Amino acid sequence: MVSLDITDLQRAEHGLDTSVYRRKIKAHTDNAILYGTDPATYPVRAVLGYVDALAAAGRTDGPLFVRIDRHGHLAAPLTRHGRVIGDPAGRMTPEAAGDVVARLADRAGLDGQWSGHSLRRGFATAARRAGHDKIRTARVGGWSDNSTALDGYMEDADRITDSPLINIGL
Incomplete structure (x- = not known):
């Protein structure tokens, strides 16, 4: 998500459209x-x-997700010894996005360990619990169709609701 630019978002009848490059599958996906x-x-x-x-x-252009200081202002470019380091446009790093997710989960009183990856895992688990198709979920989430990581998330979602112990007379 941090690779998105403001101009990558296009308004559409259903909401917004964007294209994201997925490094793991080495392709852009329309979302x-x-x-x-x-x-x-x-x-x-x-x-x-x-x-x-x-x-x-x-x-109004440039990175969609940018560094913001603790006062809510757009952060100035990072410098070291007078030279700009990092993204000069202020793009947030994936690690910083993960820190934001963890802080917001803590602030919301959510238990567990949270990271940027929690957004992907949570999407997969919620999609499965809602009965959505694994292949479609994989493609929307940027996993390969036969992803073993996605299989693990699906297993977590099915552990109780689809348990073979349900309705067997116990």
């Missing part, structure tokens, strides 16, 4: 960000609100 049903987690509203906040701060 739809759909309108949600829960106002607390409505993804299109959240993304557009964030884009509006970036525009209000004077940023």
Whole structure:
């Protein structure tokens, strides 16, 4: 996600469209960000609100996910010995995105260990629990069709609801 630029988002009837390069499968995948049903987690509203906040701060192009300081301001470029280091446009690193996920999960009172990868794992698990097809989930999430990692997430989702111990007379 941190590789996205603001201009990569295209408004569409269903919400937003974007294309993301997936290093593991070495290909771009077209992705739809759909309108949600829960106002607390409505993804299109959240993304557009964030884009509006970036525009209000004077940023209408460049990286979508940027470094923000502890005061909520766009962070200045990082320097070492007077030379700019990192992304001069302020693009957030994958590690920083993971730190944000962990901090927000902690702030929300969620148990467990959280990271940027939790977003992928949570998507796969929620999709499976909702009854969505494994292949379709793999393609939307950027896994290969025969991903063993995705199989593990599916196993976690099925452990209780699809247990062979259900309805066998115990």
